[in-house]
Amino acid sequence: MNGPTExxxxxxxxxGPNGLVAANLLADAGWGVLVLEATERPGGAVQSAExxxxxxxxxxxxAFYPMAMASPVIAGLDLERHGLRWRHAPVPLAHILPDDRCAVLSRTLEDTxxxxxxxxxxxxxxxATEFAAWSRVREPLLDALFTPFPPVRAAAxxxxxxGVADGLRFARMVTMPAAAWGRERFRGEGATLLLSGNALHTDLGPHQAASSVFGWLLCMLAQDLGFPVPEGGSGELSGALVRRLQARGGRVECGRAVTRVLTARGCAxxxxxxxxxxVRATRAVLADVPAPVLFRRLVGEDGLPARFVEDLGRFHWDDATVKVDWSLSGPIPWRNPDAARAGTIHLANDLAGLTRYSTDVDAGRLPEDPMLILGQMAVADPSRAPAGHETAWAYTHVPRGYAWDADRLRRYADHLEAIIERHAPGFTSRVRGRxxxxxxxxxxxxxxxVEGAVNGGSAAMHQQLVFRPVPGLGRSDTPIDRLFLASASAHPGGAVHGGPGANAAKAALARAGMxxxxxxxVISRLHDVVYAGGPPRPRREPT
Structure with missing residues (x-):
């Protein structure tokens, strides 16, 4: 039996961050907004706890948020007025090689x-030449990334x-593997490892197409803005978004899972x-959930064009993940002191090792020599641990579909600790708990x-722009009128920057405008063209 309706x-x-960004922008426009969250706390993948x-x-x-600091969407919300404070490690990133040499990416250009x-x-x-190029294109490039597709003005x-000459070369770089582009530009291994390691924050290995642009973007952001963290924990970023929304009359209700999107005559x-x-929504429903979850579980395939459903079956998730958190009795005792100053550590492969690791994951093998992305949180924000102690974590990508149980997870965590111990003798003796x-x-x-996929779907070229989440318009609009996809499954994809949420809010406002x-x-006709071969869609305007 249905309960009461509001x-x-x-x-x-x-x-999640995209849902909260969307809600804030709608509340700024004077809309009455209700955010429903299935879990007991807001924030999605931006949460902290003891x-x-x-x-x-x-x-x-x-944990680290260079895209949030760079995002014009997040900047426009002025979250500092609602309690957000950014903190920085002395050095954003260090990549430790097997022989304990470090490639260090500093916010000071001369040090890098x-x-x-x-x-x-x-x-x-x-x-330095690459950073000068970044400085020249930074503003229009970020605007193009976070503008609803197609970003005509920002792209212009x-x-x-x-210019024409550099534009062609930039477009070529965007399509290239990080290892190939790094070897073209640099003679030594250090810079190429920084590029390739940063590309592996996605599911793209150093020899996969388009990994160069992700590695280059994160490297340049680190050089420009660092890898900042919210003071007190990542939950403070979500908390600032919630407080801002509440100040504008919006509501967030946790522990209230949505099980169905209600539709009438093709309209949410x-x-x-x-x-x-x-809950009746008179203007829009926005979904900060992965595309397969929205369309298969909450909408149902029967109400969608057959071609769209077929395309959804080809949606590619990004890799699964294993993560370990530690409370430590002291700083990590790195053999190379350069690593002790970095908030983020890439550990501990050369380029051949990164390639083997990526190949193992792609082939469904659990890597014996994985790349770890490790965070030293008290290095970046001393409030994260008692004085003289450290709060740390490490994660690594693993194959999807691997049969994990508690014992396998424990043994793999032991293996990750052993990798750290090789480069920081005494690490395991400082572990208080994990x-x-x-x-x-x-x-x-x-x-x-879903299964530890942290980016809402693969970052590969075949699932970006007009191919995200399926071949279509590259926009948050869906085949259901007034239903908008606001998650990382939509353009511009994963990371915490609010882009999908902002795009969904802008589309909802446009749909409700004069x-x-x-x-x-227009959107309906375009969908009919893109998903031709599906069932006919209703033409009547919804009431």
Whole structure:
């Protein structure tokens, strides 16, 4: 039996960062907004807690936020007025090689130049050239990334900033593997490892197409802005988004899972929660959940074009993940002191090792020599641990579909600790406690991290722009009128920057505006063309 019905302008499914960004932008426009979150706390993959013992503040999922600091979407919300404070490690990133040499990426350009030049004279000057290119295109490039597709004005500004000759070469770089492009530009291994290691924050290995642009982007952001963290824990970023929303009259209700999107005549009209209670949405429903979850579980395939459903069956998730958190009695005793100053550590492969690791994951093999992405949180923010102690974590990508149980997860965590111990003798003796999350645990703690996929779908070229989440318009609009995809499954994809949420909010506002009927007809016709071969869609305007 259905419960009582309440009415709002918009319902947002999911209180992850994209859902909260979307809700804030709609509230700024004067809409009444209700955010429904399935778990007991807002934030999605941006949460922190004292997981192991009091005084040690752990980030449950994501931890460092260069994209959030760079994002014009996040900047426009002025979250500092709602309690957000950014903190920085002395050095954003260090990549430790098997022989304990370090490639160090510093916020000081001269220091990064010196580090990469130690691997080959002259590489520092090439790095400076790349940073100069980044500085020239930074603003239009970021605008193009976070503008609803197609980003006509931002792309035109980017083209003017690059010019024809450099524009062609930039486009070539975007398509290239990180290892190939790094070897073209640099003679030593250090700079190429920084590029390839950063590319592996996605599911793209150093020899996969388009990994170069992800590695280059994160490297340049680290050089420019660092890898910042919210003071007190990642949950402070989510907390600032919630406080801002509440100040504008929006509401967040946790522990209230949505089980169905309600539709009428091809239009989203509200949602039903796990208790059977319904919420009527007079203007829009926005979903900060993965695309397969939204369309298969909450909408149902029967109400979707057959071609769209067929394409959804080809959706590619990114890799699964294993993560370990530690409370430590002291700093990690790295053999190379350069690593002690870095908030983020890439451990501990050369380029051949990164290639083997990526190949193992792609082939469904559990890597024996994985790349670890490790965070030293008290190095970046001393409030994360008692004085003289450390709060640390490490994660690595693993194959999807691997049969994890508690014993296998424990033994693999022991293996990861042994890798750290080789480069930081005495590490294991400083472990006071640890908390393990395999793919199953990550999905349990945040249902949007399906089997530990942290980016809402593969970052490969075939699933970007107009191919994300399926071949279409590259927009948040869906084949269901007034239903908008606001998660990382939509363009511009994963990482914490608010882009998908902002795009969904802008689309919802456009659909509800004075030109809304025309907007609906255009989008509907385009969907009919893209998904030709599916069932006919209704032409009547929804009431």
């Amino acid at each position: 009415t709002v302008d918009a319902v947002v499914i999911g209180a 997981l192991i013992e009091p005084g040690f503040h752990h980030d449950l999922f994501s 130049m010196s580090s990469v030049s130690a691997f080959h004279p002259g590489d520092g000057e090439v790095w 500004r980017l083209a003017r900033a690059l 009209v509200g949602v039903e929660d796990v208790s059977g209670a319904r 908390y393990l999350q395999g793919p199953r645990e990550l999905e349990r703690d945040d249902p949007s991290l 030109a809304g009927p025309l907007y609906h007809r």
